[in-house]
Amino acid sequence: MGAEVTVASQRVYEGRLINLRVDTVRLENGRLTEREIVEHPGAVAVVALDEGDNVLLVRQFRQAAEKDLLEIPAGTLEAGEEPIACARRELKEETGYRAESLEQIGSFYPSPGFCTECIRLYLAIGLHKGPSVPEDDETIETIKVPLSDIPTMVSRGEICDGKSIAGLLSVLLLRHSLDFSAHCS
Amino acid sequence: MGAEVTVASQRVYEGRLINLRVDTVRLENGRLTEREIVEHPGAVAVVALDEGDNVLLVRQFRQAAEKDLLEIPAGTLEAGEEPIACARRELKEETGYRAESLEQIGSFYPSPGFCTECIRLYLAIGLHKGPSVPEDDETIETIKVPLSDIPTMVSRGEICDGKSIAGLLSVLLLRHSLDFSAHCS
Numbered sequence: 001m002g003a004e005v006t007v008a009s010q011r012v013y014e015g016r017l018i019n020l021r022v023d024t025v026r027l028e029n030g031r032l033t034e035r036e037i038v039e040h041p042g043a044v045a046v047v048a049l050d051e052g053d054n055v056l057l058v059r060q061f062r063q064a065a066e067k068d069l070l071e072i073p074a075g076t077l078e079a080g081e082e083p084i085a086c087a088r089r090e091l092k093e094e095t096g097y098r099a100e101s102l103e104q105i106g107s108f109y110p111s112p113g114f115c116t117e118c119i120r121l122y123l124a125i126g127l128h129k130g131p132s133v134p135e136d137d138e139t140i141e142t143i144k145v146p147l148s149d150i151p152t153m154v155s156r157g158e159i160c161d162g163k164s165i166a167g168l169l170s171v172l173l174l175r176h177s178l179d180f181s182a183h184c185s
Numbered sequence: 186m187g188a189e190v191t192v193a194s195q196r197v198y199e200g201r202l203i204n205l206r207v208d209t210v211r212l213e214n215g216r217l218t219e220r221e222i223v224e225h226p227g228a229v230a231v232v233a234l235d236e237g238d239n240v241l242l243v244r245q246f247r248q249a250a251e252k253d254l255l256e257i258p259a260g261t262l263e264a265g266e267e268p269i270a271c272a273r274r275e276l277k278e279e280t281g282y283r284a285e286s287l288e289q290i291g292s293f294y295p296s297p298g299f300c301t302e303c304i305r306l307y308l309a310i311g312l313h314k315g316p317s318v319p320e321d322d323e324t325i326e327t328i329k330v331p332l333s334d335i336p337t338m339v340s341r342g343e344i345c346d347g348k349s350i351a352g353l354l355s356v357l358l359l360r361h362s363l364d365f366s367a368h369c370s
Contacts, residue, residue, distance in 0.1 A: 003246055003251075003252075004246055004248055006248070012198050013197050013198055013205055015207070015221045016219060016221060017221050017298075017299060018221050018223070018299060020198055020205055022200070023248060025248060027322060027324065028324050029324075031321065031322070033321075033322040034201060035248040035249075036200045036201060036202050036203055037248060037249050038203070038223055038249075038299075038300075040299075043298075061188055061189055062294070062297040062298065063189055063191070063208060063210060063220040063222060064220075064222050064223075064294070064296075064297050064298065064299055064300055064301045065294050065297045065301070065303075066188075067188075069294065069297055071297075074298075076298075106339065106340065106342070106345075107342065107345060108345045108346060108347045108350055109247070109249070109250050109254065109345060109346055109347060110295045110296045110347035110348075111249075111295045111296045111300065111302065111347070112247040112249050112250045112254055112256075112346055112347075113202075113228075113247065113249065113259075113261075114202060114203060114223075114225075114249055115223075115249055115296065115300070116249045116250070117296065118250075119347070136216065136218075137212060137216070137218040139212065139213050139214070151358055151359075154291065154355065155291065155355075155359075157291070157292065160291075160292060160293045160294060161293060161294055161297055162293045162294060162295035162296070162297075162304070162347050162348060162351050163295075163347060165293055165351040165354075165355065166347050166350040166351040166354065169350075169351065169354035169355060169358055170339065170340075170350065170354060172358060173336055173354055173357060173358060174336075174340075
């Protein structure tokens with residue numbers, strides 16, 4: 001596919017978390033069209049597993065969804081912050097846990113049709129509990145659920161956050177593949 | 186978690202695909218804060234499997250990601266459109282295929298931290314090929330890949346669209362679970 005050529009760009013909003021711009025682009029067929037682009041600094045999300053193979057989930061009210069959602073710990077990159085430092089910070093702030101090992105296992109665009117956000121996905125193991133220190137505007141409850149319960153929770157709609165589904169199923173599928181080759185071949 | 190109470194809301198942008206509003210909300214602790222909310226009409230995404238267990242993927246340039254992405258067929262609900270009609274329309278427009286069976290298998294919020302978008306996920310089987318009819322501003326290439334290749338493609342970053350990872354791994358995990366109980370119990 002050929003890239004679209006940006007011929008004009010107008011910033012229409014500058015906010016606290018996001019900016020919004022409208023790009024005029026020339027398509028491959030020569031026509032012009034507009035693309036509304038939400039500019040986002042990027043984020044991290046963390047699949048954190050304890051020794052009993054339980055995963056940490058956080059429950060918080062989401063104004064955009066108008067309800068509480070159950071998600072993996074996650075948060076937005078601060079200016080100049082390294083993604084792994086952000087993952088360590090968000091895990092600590094939201095759940096109180098620190099991890100002996102924090103490894104990036106993937107990255108993805110949650111909404112590439114209109115938003116620049118890229119989420120780096122981390123796997124955290126070797127968890128140690130301390131006090132949680134949520135940000136001033138966050139009210140967060142942490143729960144632990146067996147990783148093996150995740151498929152049922154997703155299929156029942158109890159987990160309906162896209163990054164959490166993508167992150168948790170990535171880890172599960174890796175496990176399944178390993179189990180599968182170990183047990184079935 | 187208690188809901189946040191919206192005490193003021195200002196629409197700062199009305200666009201073609203999205204609107205943007207800034208809500209002032211009262212938190213549980215009584216403090217006021219602002220939430221930037223991208224209003225989105227909602228969307229559908231389709232995991233389409235042929236008789237050989239190949240999945241249809243579409244490749245298109247994404248201005249927000251500044252590159253081509255490989256995704257499952259998907260698109261935004263038109264005004265008053267039923268989600269299943271949207272799934273049928275987008276599958277046809279983007280790939281040319283129609284499906285004998287189109288079943289909703291889940292739904293999720295791709296970016297609930299700031300966007301109202303909810304994506305309904307469909308499984309399409311019984312595929313029949315016709316001409317694709319992409320929208321005027323879309324340039325789309327359709328490819329077929331074995332469903333069994335998806336985990337490798339995700340882990341290599343060849344698929345890095347969140348809805349596609351969530352949708353494809355949901356279908357794969359369901360398969361794995363079935364295979365697992367069939368072959369290993």
